[in-house]
Amino acid sequence: MSAQKTLFVDYSKCIGCETCEAVCGFINDKPRIHMTRTRDGLMVPLYCHHCEEAHCAKVCKKGAIAKDRDGALVLQTMLCRGCETRQCILACPFGAIFATATGVAVRKCDLCASRRDLGMNPACAEMCPCGAVMFVERDKVEQLTTEESETSLKRVIEHIRPAVRRKA
Amino acid sequence: MNEAMNFNFLRNAPLPPNGRKVAVIGAGPSGLAAAGYLGGLGYQVEVYDKLPKPGGLMTFGIPSHRIPSARIDAGVLILERSLGVNFHCKTKVCCSAPLHEEEGDHFSWDMIGLGELVENHDAVIICTGSWKSRRLGIPGEKLAGVYSGLEFLFPIRAARYDTRNMHTPDVTGKNVIVIGAGHSAMDAAHAALHLDAAKVSVVYRRTKEDAPCGTFEIDRLLELGATWVEKTSPTAILGKAEVQALEVEGPEGKRTLPADTVIGAIGEIPTPPFAGELGLENIRKGDVRWLNMTAINNVFVAGDVLSGPSKVGKAVESGLKAARSLANWLDMKSHDPDACFSEQERYKEGRP
Numbered sequence: 001m002s003a004q005k006t007l008f009v010d011y012s013k014c015i016g017c018e019t020c021e022a023v024c025g026f027i028n029d030k031p032r033i034h035m036t037r038t039r040d041g042l043m044v045p046l047y048c049h050h051c052e053e054a055h056c057a058k059v060c061k062k063g064a065i066a067k068d069r070d071g072a073l074v075l076q077t078m079l080c081r082g083c084e085t086r087q088c089i090l091a092c093p094f095g096a097i098f099a100t101a102t103g104v105a106v107r108k109c110d111l112c113a114s115r116r117d118l119g120m121n122p123a124c125a126e127m128c129p130c131g132a133v134m135f136v137e138r139d140k141v142e143q144l145t146t147e148e149s150e151t152s153l154k155r156v157i158e159h160i161r162p163a164v165r166r167k168a
Numbered sequence: 169m170n171e172a173m174n175f176n177f178l179r180n181a182p183l184p185p186n187g188r189k190v191a192v193i194g195a196g197p198s199g200l201a202a203a204g205y206l207g208g209l210g211y212q213v214e215v216y217d218k219l220p221k222p223g224g225l226m227t228f229g230i231p232s233h234r235i236p237s238a239r240i241d242a243g244v245l246i247l248e249r250s251l252g253v254n255f256h257c258k259t260k261v262c263c264s265a266p267l268h269e270e271e272g273d274h275f276s277w278d279m280i281g282l283g284e285l286v287e288n289h290d291a292v293i294i295c296t297g298s299w300k301s302r303r304l305g306i307p308g309e310k311l312a313g314v315y316s317g318l319e320f321l322f323p324i325r326a327a328r329y330d331t332r333n334m335h336t337p338d339v340t341g342k343n344v345i346v347i348g349a350g351h352s353a354m355d356a357a358h359a360a361l362h363l364d365a366a367k368v369s370v371v372y373r374r375t376k377e378d379a380p381c382g383t384f385e386i387d388r389l390l391e392l393g394a395t396w397v398e399k400t401s402p403t404a405i406l407g408k409a410e411v412q413a414l415e416v417e418g419p420e421g422k423r424t425l426p427a428d429t430v431i432g433a434i435g436e437i438p439t440p441p442f443a444g445e446l447g448l449e450n451i452r453k454g455d456v457r458w459l460n461m462t463a464i465n466n467v468f469v470a471g472d473v474l475s476g477p478s479k480v481g482k483a484v485e486s487g488l489k490a491a492r493s494l495a496n497w498l499d500m501k502s503h504d505p506d507a508c509f510s511e512q513e514r515y516k517e518g519r520p
């Protein structure tokens with residue numbers, strides 16, 4: 001297995017410009033990284049952290065979310081049966097699985113699976129003007145974490161947690 | 169790690185040259201995204217910009233502590249090296265407005281007519297952004313010491329390129345009032361603090377919670393020593409030749425705030441070359457048969473010049489979509505060389 005990779009967004013570098021969401025939407029039709037506005041007016045993208053112990057994969061009884069060779073948690077659309085409860089959406093602590101109106105019931109980031117097959121990086125990481133989105137080995141995240149990035153992450157988490165609970 | 173805003177993010181390597189040539193007018197995020205898309209498809213892309221450097225407002229508007237300019241430079245280098253995109257800076261494409269009307273015009277050495285570009289290229293895409301500042305529309309706006317957001321911010325970034333003509337606004341020890349609560353207002357206030365202004369106040373007609381930039385940004389500014397004046401609108405700028413005070417109306421009625429510098433950062437308006445001829449209103453309304461094509465055949469438009477002031481992401485998306493539409497159009501024309509809309513056909517409802 002190759003090195004396990006993930007996305008890391010340093011929210012303290014993010015200026016909320018929506019480029020990550022725009023390019024993701026351009027290549028995937030519908031974006032899998034989503035801008036949200038926190039209560040204090042910060043615009044930030046919610047994104048999949050490709051967790052080492054991924055709750056979304058654990059709760060999906062159909063086994064539709066699985067880890068690929070690079071460590072990306074990938075939704076196999078064919079296996080998703082669109083269960084009523086949408087367990088995966090509720091289970092994700094980062095608000096990174098999105099309900100859809102048509103087709104497959106949910107969508108999520110797959111770290112640009114087909115681009116990785118061709119040796120390219122996720123589009124959001126390529127295009128963020130600020131270098132806030134990084135495509136990195138999972139064990140490098142700790143080194144990239146700073147006091148500022150932690151503070152900003154806390155603001156974002158404070159914002160999404162109640163939102164997740166509300167939906168439940 | 170990735171050091172560039174990689175406008176060639178769609179492919180590893182470009183397709184072989186396809187013999188088509190396009191001109192991109194404006195090297196902001198929308199123009200650069202369009203250049204990346206078309207360059208990757210094998211187009212010969214020529215980018216024209218009136219400023220000395222590509223990047224648009226990412227380089228000359230948004231302060232460098234928010235967007236590191238090295239990432240934009242590196243992205244431009246990728247366009248040049250891997251896609252063979254040619255950049256023609258300090259070249260203004262003729263405008264409906266006379267020269268020296270918008271910020272940054274005095275950088276231009278060369279002028280090219282849009283007609284000339286249309287003739288020499290298979291297609292043209294206009295990505296000139298939204299640079300003309302909205303005026304406050306109150307008495308005293310012509311006094312020395314009154315700036316728009318961009319008038320104030322642009323020279324700070326541009327002074328590095330031409331120190332003879334560019335002077336960073338001198339606000340050291342002065343009393344600065346910023347009007348507005350969007351990103352450019354926040355950026356102007358930050359810049360004024362950074363330039364050692366004695367006092368920086370931000371005046372906004374509504375409340376902190378309504379501010380487009382969000383309460384977090386305002387709190388951060390206050391921590392740095394700025395003053396926040398809400399539910400207050402400017403009514404007049406007072407002074408003889410230079411600004412002396414700002415008259416405002418707020419919850420306590422009319423009052424005057426002493427000021428040496430007033431920055432009205434209340435937004436920008438688009439300035440396309442040949443606005444009327446291009447029929448932008450119809451494109452905005454989606455009232456055209458070919459996405460992002462203007463009233464002139466083979467001339468496309470994208471970014472803030474079309475939408476009005478927006479965001480980097482919106483501009484990038486618009487640039488990509490317009491480039492895709494342009495490529496589809498030329499592909500269709502190559503199958504049917506006579507394809508070209510008549511005046512009547514171009515609009516769904518007929519000529520407006």
Ligand SMILES: Cc1cc2nc3c(=O)[nH]c(=O)nc-3n(C[C@H](O)[C@H](O)[C@H](O)COP(=O)(O)OP(=O)(O)OC[C@H]3O[C@@H](n4cnc5c(N)ncnc54)[C@H](O)[C@@H]3O)c2cc1C
Nearest residue numbers: 017194196197198218224225261297352471472478479480
């Ligand atoms: C102070 C400020 C702060 C901002 N902060 C943010 C932010 O935090 N986040 C965010 O997402 N957005 C922000 N924005 C908005 C963002 O910068 C714009 O939405 C975006 O840059 C628009 O991209 P564009 O490509 O359409 O145009 P621009 O970036 O404006 O680029 C247009 C280019 O065209 C060139 N040009 C114009 N006319 C001609 C001509 N006749 N001939 C040749 N060249 C010409 C110009 O020189 C310029 O380089 C901010 C804007 C300002 C002013």
Ligand code: SF4
Nearest residue numbers: 048049050051056092
């Ligand atoms: S969807 Fe949520 S739970 Fe699943 S890997 Fe991504 S961040 Fe973790």
Ligand code: SF4
Nearest residue numbers: 014015017018020128
């Ligand atoms: S592209 Fe980068 S700066 Fe822009 S919203 Fe996404 S993470 Fe933030």
